[in-house]
Amino acid sequence: MRGVNLNLFDFDYDLTWAGFFLSANEQMYGRYGGRDASSADGQMSLAGLRHAMAAALATHRRISNIGPASPPTAVQTVEQYPAAQRRQADACIHCHHVYDFRREALQTAAKWRLDELWVYPFPENVGLTLDVDEGDRVKSVADNSPAAAAGLRAGDCLQAVNGVPTASLADVQYGLQRSPAQGIIPITWMRAGKMLASNLDVPSGWRKTDISWRWSLRGLEPSSWVHGDDLTSEEKKKLGLGERQLAFFQGNFLSIPARQAGIRQNDVIIGLDGKKLEMTAQQFQAFVKLNYKLGDHVTYNLLRAGMRLDVSLTLIGRPP
Amino acid sequence: MKARHLQPGIALSITLILAGAMATHAHGVGQDQTNWLTDYEQARKVARATGKPLFIVFRCQH
Numbered sequence: 001m002r003g004v005n006l007n008l009f010d011f012d013y014d015l016t017w018a019g020f021f022l023s024a025n026e027q028m029y030g031r032y033g034g035r036d037a038s039s040a041d042g043q044m045s046l047a048g049l050r051h052a053m054a055a056a057l058a059t060h061r062r063i064s065n066i067g068p069a070s071p072p073t074a075v076q077t078v079e080q081y082p083a084a085q086r087r088q089a090d091a092c093i094h095c096h097h098v099y100d101f102r103r104e105a106l107q108t109a110a111k112w113r114l115d116e117l118w119v120y121p122f123p124e125n126v127g128l129t130l131d132v133d134e135g136d137r138v139k140s141v142a143d144n145s146p147a148a149a150a151g152l153r154a155g156d157c158l159q160a161v162n163g164v165p166t167a168s169l170a171d172v173q174y175g176l177q178r179s180p181a182q183g184i185i186p187i188t189w190m191r192a193g194k195m196l197a198s199n200l201d202v203p204s205g206w207r208k209t210d211i212s213w214r215w216s217l218r219g220l221e222p223s224s225w226v227h228g229d230d231l232t233s234e235e236k237k238k239l240g241l242g243e244r245q246l247a248f249f250q251g252n253f254l255s256i257p258a259r260q261a262g263i264r265q266n267d268v269i270i271g272l273d274g275k276k277l278e279m280t281a282q283q284f285q286a287f288v289k290l291n292y293k294l295g296d297h298v299t300y301n302l303l304r305a306g307m308r309l310d311v312s313l314t315l316i317g318r319p320p
Numbered sequence: 321m322k323a324r325h326l327q328p329g330i331a332l333s334i335t336l337i338l339a340g341a342m343a344t345h346a347h348g349v350g351q352d353q354t355n356w357l358t359d360y361e362q363a364r365k366v367a368r369a370t371g372k373p374l375f376i377v378f379r380c381q382h
Contacts, residue, residue: 003360009378020376024367053375060373095380 001078001093008073012120012173013098014214016040019049019170021056026073027063029056031170032135036122037210037283043169047133055136055167081105099216114290117217118207121176123169125209126185126200128152135168138189146206150187150198159188159195181207212286222315224288225257226250226269226300230281239268239303246270247303248281261313263300271301288315 001013008026011018012034019032032052034043078084078093081101087093099119106112123130127145131137136158141147158166161175162185179185185200211217228251233243241247250258250267271277272288279287292298294317302309357363360376367374 009376011378015378016380018378020374020378022374022376024364024374026364029373056373056375095378 001095001098003077003079005073006076006078006098008075010174011170012177013095014119014216015095017044018095019052021053021060023060023063029059029063030165030167031174032168034120034169034173035213037213043132045132048131048135048168051134051136052168052170059165082108094215096215099214100219103216103220115181115207117211117220117290118209119177120173121179121207122209123147123172123176125206126176126202128158128172130158130169130172132169135171136166146185146200146202147187150200151196152187152189152198153191156189156191156196159190161185161187176207210283210286212280212283217286217289220289221317222288222292222294222296223255223318224285225255225261225313225315226263227253227255227285228269228281231268239306241270242278244278246277246279246281246284248284257313257316261300262311263302263313264304266304267309268303269300270303273299274301 008022008028009020011020011031015033015035017033017040021029021031023029030052032044032049035041036043078098078101081104083101083104084093084097103112103116106116124142127142127147128138129140129142131139134157138147138152138154138156138158140154141152158172160166161172162179164171164175164178166172166175176185179202182202182204185202186197187200188195188197190196228249231239231241231247231249236243236245236247239247247268247270250263250265250269252265254263254265269281269284272284277284277287288298292315294315296315298313298315300311300313302311357366363374363376366372
């Protein structure tokens with residue numbers, strides 16, 4: 001990401017693929033890309049990309065006929081973060097490092113809050129499911145959601161979310177990313193040839209999603225100090241565990257804190273502090289980061305050779 | 321600020337969208353016929369000269 005203007009190429013930096021359509025004068029026409037916790041590319045298709053490209057071309061034809069260039073975007077690069085400056089000059093700076101470096105800068109200034117993690121909310125967070133092949137087309141509207149209350153229906157074609165023109169999921173997410181933590185999000189759409197407008201009235205906490213897939217989450221403390229693969233459905237059944245219950249093997253690599261606490265390879269972690277958790281091993285890592293702090297004393301609930309066992313551990317920080 | 325040559329390590333790819341052509345092509349981007357560039361300022365120059373918009377792709381491998 002060295003040399004990239006983050007003010008211009010402002011996107012979800014945990015993605016492994018992101019596309020932009022813009023003019024030579026850096027007039028941004030649109031975006032493409034996006035993923036959820038279930039897969040890296042389930043939200044993308046060639047048809048969807050073509051749809052977004054067609055919209056960008058139409059905008060280009062319309063705007064390039066109008067007038068002069070828009071003013072240049074102020075430049076911000078990842079090299080401006082202190083964490084980037086500590087890296088060797090030829091060391092790669094990956095996309096997710098932007099989040100890592102930004103977080104460190106905010107933490108140093110005592111300005112970082114957990115809410116910073118809820119980036120690029122999904123349209124589902126406001127009750128909209130979009131068509132993968134036509135990223136501005138509403139596929140369904142959830143009952144009792146902000147989108148339903150605003151009057152949106154399946155088949156509507158979104159025009160703008162929070163002032164951001166929309167032709168793709170990436171555009172919609174960009175508009176939602178810039179939306180308030182609570183309050184009003186303007187939205188416009190077309191239905192049967194008519195332009196309609198309303199507001200999404202979003203409550204506190206609307207931005208929260210499953211962020212367990214995010215690479216940038218790995219650097220956030222505290223670490224759980226336990227890691228491994230989920231049990232299969234069959235393995236869970238043999239142990240009398242529910243299908244959705246948290247259950248993962250402690251893997252071959254035992255962290256020092258886990259070893260010192262007495263956790264062993266192949267122990268099955270099934271809970272924390274007696275809480276019955278329904279989640280995957282990956283989601284568990286995010287759960288610990290979101291709900292615990294450095295220095296917290298926790299009790300892992302385990303199965304070892306079929307026997308229940310509790311092991312206590314302190315969530316210490318990683319060595320510098 | 322003049323943009324430096326962007327690191328190929330993040331597989332930044334830039335192409336110029338052929339106006340109207342993408343609607344009829346059956347294949348997707350990234351195949352041999354697409355002329356990808358990796359220098360942003362060079363791509364902007366070509367875009368100005370040809371009047372075409374840019375399609376910029378960021379790919380990050382973890």
